[in-house]
Amino acid sequence: MELCLFLGCNTPAIRPDVERAIRASMPELGVDLSDAEGYVCCPAFGAFPSTDDDSYLASSGWNLSIAEAKGLDIMVQCGSCYSSLRMGRDHLAHDETKLARVNELLELTGRKLECKTKVRHVSEILYNEVGAQKISQTIKKSLEGLHGVVQYPCHTLFPSEIVGFEESPRQPKALRILTEALGATVDTYSRELQCCGGAGGFSKSTPVEATAFVKSKLDAIIEETQADFIVVSCITCLMYLDNIQKKLNEAEGTDKYHIPVFDYNQLLALCMGFDPKQVASICTVPRNSVIDRI
Amino acid sequence: MDFSESDKDLWKAIYNTKDLLHCFNCSTCLSGCPASHGNPPLLVRNLARMVVYGLEDDLLDDDTAWACVSCSRCEEMCPMDVKPFEMILSIRKWQSANDETRVPPSIVEIYKRGYTQSVGTNTELRESLGLPELQTITKMPEMLKLYQEMLMKTPVVSENDYMFSEE
Numbered sequence A: 001m002e003l004c005l006f007l008g009c010n011t012p013a014i015r016p017d018v019e020r021a022i023r024a025s026m027p028e029l030g031v032d033l034s035d036a037e038g039y040v041c042c043p044a045f046g047a048f049p050s051t052d053d054d055s056y057l058a059s060s061g062w063n064l065s066i067a068e069a070k071g072l073d074i075m076v077q078c079g080s081c082y083s084s085l086r087m088g089r090d091h092l093a094h095d096e097t098k099l100a101r102v103n104e105l106l107e108l109t110g111r112k113l114e115c116k117t118k119v120r121h122v123s124e125i126l127y128n129e130v131g132a133q134k135i136s137q138t139i140k141k142s143l144e145g146l147h148g149v150v151q152y153p154c155h156t157l158f159p160s161e162i163v164g165f166e167e168s169p170r171q172p173k174a175l176r177i178l179t180e181a182l183g184a185t186v187d188t189y190s191r192e193l194q195c196c197g198g199a200g201g202f203s204k205s206t207p208v209e210a211t212a213f214v215k216s217k218l219d220a221i222i223e224e225t226q227a228d229f230i231v232v233s234c235i236t237c238l239m240y241l242d243n244i245q246k247k248l249n250e251a252e253g254t255d256k257y258h259i260p261v262f263d264y265n266q267l268l269a270l271c272m273g274f275d276p277k278q279v280a281s282i283c284t285v286p287r288n289s290v291i292d293r294i
Numbered sequence B: 001m002d003f004s005e006s007d008k009d010l011w012k013a014i015y016n017t018k019d020l021l022h023c024f025n026c027s028t029c030l031s032g033c034p035a036s037h038g039n040p041p042l043l044v045r046n047l048a049r050m051v052v053y054g055l056e057d058d059l060l061d062d063d064t065a066w067a068c069v070s071c072s073r074c075e076e077m078c079p080m081d082v083k084p085f086e087m088i089l090s091i092r093k094w095q096s097a098n099d100e101t102r103v104p105p106s107i108v109e110i111y112k113r114g115y116t117q118s119v120g121t122n123t124e125l126r127e128s129l130g131l132p133e134l135q136t137i138t139k140m141p142e143m144l145k146l147y148q149e150m151l152m153k154t155p156v157v158s159e160n161d162y163m164f165s166e167e
């Protein structure tokens, strides 16, 4: 199958090794990717969706129209991009007045939108279209002997009616099953479904409280599991859970927080034998403890 | 609380859905909300009350809606289908429309280069990872101009056009 790759901005700008991992691993599983030339910011919830519907939906429409012109569905990794695009599409697909208004705006740019393109998350493609079995059969190396824990990106769970793809959004399992398909043991813990708290204004406006919030999650991982790594499938979860551990260590004068964090496609690409220097090189918490054992 | 100056129709200006009036203060939207741990906390339930009661001045001054991380837990769990996350966005929209200092600076970045940050300029790093050059809108001036012209027709950009002018 072929999909239109929507990269957002954090992935290509700050963590391009994740982009490399996605571009390397998906075609091996029969998912070809076509770039969204001239795409714009998703738009982020803190931007146009916080000012007015016209600018929000015109930007969603702009992005959707790029994929629609190619006759492709969109694939996204960033949780917020996924949610913003998918909610934007939902507004347009269910409200003729909004769609007409957006087409009026898009017309000025020579574009139009029928809202045929769907917005899909990379973990959903891997889970539903590729399947765990094909992943296990394709990989050359495995995570056997390693324990991981999963951070489910809430933007891919809620509101389940619009963005969801799990059989039960209260008991998600896609990322766990995908990680097990790589040979790892996935441990569960009490705060598994707690948000990382890294997106939006929270961590910027009240960093002390936000850090205490994510600390409760990391403490639960350390106390309740044997985790060698955390696996995510959202660029914001990845950057936040990785970077905050160093800050926590500094604030508390310890070195207790050192769990490597990977995007799922990075682990997948590593198990396919791609070069760690290309697909998993940018991080704050060193990843050797995991990479050396694959 | 002083209700003497409250505007009973304010909810229609901010979040015109009857579902909001079904809110019965159960606080489900607070459990699991990361920003409810903030200081001051984001208390979705209270914001819903303020909108329904029409406490215009208090609402204009309230920063907490901007602490929302958009996780949509409240949207999922609210038993009365208030769609609290949509309400949060609606409060921000109303604040931005009534107070230009609320307009998020990130939209100016998006207007100027298509993104909140510089995308596609880290060419050396990208090359070293074996990545192709990105076809960003920043590199396509004609297309960027069309995007800007389109945005100029939207309320937030046309009403605050001074923020977007090239100096």
Ligand code: SF4
Residues within 6 Å of the ligand: A007, A008, A009, A010, A011, A041, A042, A043, A044, A045, A078, A080, A081, A235, B116
């Ligand atoms: S959600 Fe954030 S990371 Fe994703 S494209 Fe939008 S601004 Fe960039």
Ligand code: SF4
Residues within 6 Å of the ligand: A079, A080, A152, A153, A154, A155, A156, A194, A195, A196, A197, A198, A199, A234, A236, A237, A240, B069, B070, B071
């Ligand atoms: S866990 Fe945090 S970063 Fe990840 S999807 Fe939720 S809010 Fe976004």
Ligand code: SF4
Residues within 6 Å of the ligand: B022, B023, B024, B025, B026, B027, B028, B029, B030, B044, B045, B048, B077, B078, B079, B080, B081, B082, B084
């Ligand atoms: S969960 Fe819904 S009904 Fe309950 S307080 Fe929050 S908004 Fe109101």
Ligand code: SF4
Residues within 6 Å of the ligand: B029, B032, B033, B034, B035, B036, B042, B044, B067, B068, B069, B070, B071, B072, B073, B074, B075, B084, B085, B088
């Ligand atoms: S969407 Fe915003 S208000 Fe709702 S639970 Fe998440 S952070 Fe809290």
